[in-house]
Amino acid sequence: MTRVVVVGAGPAGLAAAAHAVRAGADVTLLDQSAAPGGQFHRLPPGAPHGFEAILSRCSWWPESTVWAVAGKRLHVLRGPADGAGRERHVLEPDALVLATGAHDRTLPFPGWQLPGVYTAGAAQALAKGERVAVGRRVVVAGAGPFLLPVAESLLAVGARVLAVLEANPASTVRKGWSWRDARKAGELARYAAALARHRVPYHLGRAVVEARGDDRVRAVVTARLRADWSVVPGTERTYEADAVCVGHGFAPRPELAVAAGCALDGGFVRVGDDQRTSVPGVFAAGELTGIGGAVAAAAEGAVAGCAAAGGVPGRALLRERDRLRGFAARLAAAHPVGAAWPGWLREDTIVCRCEETTAGELTRAARDPAAPGPHALKLGTRAGLGPCQGRLCGAAVSALCGTAERHHRPIAQPIRLGELAEVKENDA
Amino acid sequence: MTVEITVDGEPVAGTDGQTVAAVLLASGRLSWRTTRSGAPRGVFCGIGACFDCLLTVNGVPDVRACLRRAADGDEIRTQSRADA
Numbered sequence: 384m385t386r387v388v389v390v391g392a393g394p395a396g397l398a399a400a401a402h403a404v405r406a407g408a409d410v411t412l413l414d415q416s417a418a419p420g421g422q423f424h425r426l427p428p429g430a431p432h433g434f435e436a437i438l439s440r441c442s443w444w445p446e447s448t449v450w451a452v453a454g455k456r457l458h459v460l461r462g463p464a465d466g467a468g469r470e471r472h473v474l475e476p477d478a479l480v481l482a483t484g485a486h487d488r489t490l491p492f493p494g495w496q497l498p499g500v501y502t503a504g505a506a507q508a509l510a511k512g513e514r515v516a517v518g519r520r521v522v523v524a525g526a527g528p529f530l531l532p533v534a535e536s537l538l539a540v541g542a543r544v545l546a547v548l549e550a551n552p553a554s555t556v557r558k559g560w561s562w563r564d565a566r567k568a569g570e571l572a573r574y575a576a577a578l579a580r581h582r583v584p585y586h587l588g589r590a591v592v593e594a595r596g597d598d599r600v601r602a603v604v605t606a607r608l609r610a611d612w613s614v615v616p617g618t619e620r621t622y623e624a625d626a627v628c629v630g631h632g633f634a635p636r637p638e639l640a641v642a643a644g645c646a647l648d649g650g651f652v653r654v655g656d657d658q659r660t661s662v663p664g665v666f667a668a669g670e671l672t673g674i675g676g677a678v679a680a681a682a683e684g685a686v687a688g689c690a691a692a693g694g695v696p697g698r699a700l701l702r703e704r705d706r707l708r709g710f711a712a713r714l715a716a717a718h719p720v721g722a723a724w725p726g727w728l729r730e731d732t733i734v735c736r737c738e739e740t741t742a743g744e745l746t747r748a749a750r751d752p753a754a755p756g757p758h759a760l761k762l763g764t765r766a767g768l769g770p771c772q773g774r775l776c777g778a779a780v781s782a783l784c785g786t787a788e789r790h791h792r793p794i795a796q797p798i799r800l801g802e803l804a805e806v807k808e809n810d811a
Numbered sequence: 812m813t814v815e816i817t818v819d820g821e822p823v824a825g826t827d828g829q830t831v832a833a834v835l836l837a838s839g840r841l842s843w844r845t846t847r848s849g850a851p852r853g854v855f856c857g858i859g860a861c862f863d864c865l866l867t868v869n870g871v872p873d874v875r876a877c878l879r880r881a882a883d884g885d886e887i888r889t890q891s892r893a894d895a
Contacts, residue, residue: 417880463880466868496852501855505857507857509832739847771860771862774861
């Protein structure tokens, strides 16, 4: 029997596990969380998740972190997040499906390091998963349709949403959306109606360009943007707010794929028609291969799971996956990141949150002929060398310095030296 | 169902199953770590990517508050970069 390991139990991973089981494989499904569903299917603590049927047909490993990969060999830690004394395991399946998802992409702006500034995803996770509102008066801003469900979730936990701001102008957004996406457009219309009921204004071509406060956010400055995201002078508006939630699209989490040796295209894992990566036996599905949302991720997962188990994905399954991928491409065209965003930054704006490297330090270092290349830049400014290892600042640093972003993090998740030294790995 | 934890010795109540970050935010705490420069930090990404929300749980430092579920009796300590 083919042994398949699926990493990530979000929409892509759950579909992969279900289809691999259906194709006759022995499936182990891992996730860092205690509950399945990923970032999309977040539920309040203790709520039934509805994935019991899938989980009962495979080996379900919750609270499991893959910290290193060599080919198809996975090094796993089981136990509470970042704890000491977690169990170490090694898994060596016949086929591996990576469905590790994405996190918010957030561009830096003055004050984004203040407590009270959150990613849009953080606001959503805290509202949906924990029933906590990140603030009483909140501005939601950035790019992409995800801002709408974030605002809706904030309203549902009692926050007042002062405004939702899409940085792209109507002319850009209109380019991507079409009659082909009628079902999706209907979903957005429902969100828009919810915002209207709560009298939440939705503005296109406007962005948060500064968060103000000393110890925490007290005010948020927004401005009108041109199509390239340069600020139109004199259009600034200040809101008194105690929270701001910002997301400029999503960035994939490709560490495990990179460690396995999978080739990337523009930061996303390159996959063939059946979700096969460039490494034999390793498949990728969901946001890792392109940002398309939960439905597209599940379609890719279904194809990947079937193929990983040695099956042949049906034509209807492939057609549905391709249709949803087309939607993802149009979405990217409708909500791009404008190239002129660095115009928001000042000399002293923090870009690398961990090491507090500023925009001024970075641009000076990039111009210094005595220290050429990304390696010298990193060592000289410490950008990307903090605990997050450039996950948050990588794209911004690359854009500011004209360097290529690297995703190679040999230790994909933290492991304590004590855990590494003391406990012997055992096959499960 | 509630859980009782302490934060730098002060008792704080949360809902069973909530993350440490959610319990702290719900109690009105916005930041619980300081950077090398002394700047305050709390939750930013909420899903384990940014490491801004690190704190000490039962003597174990550098635990991401957004990923760790609060357990009854947990002793939480705020931390600075110098402690790590």
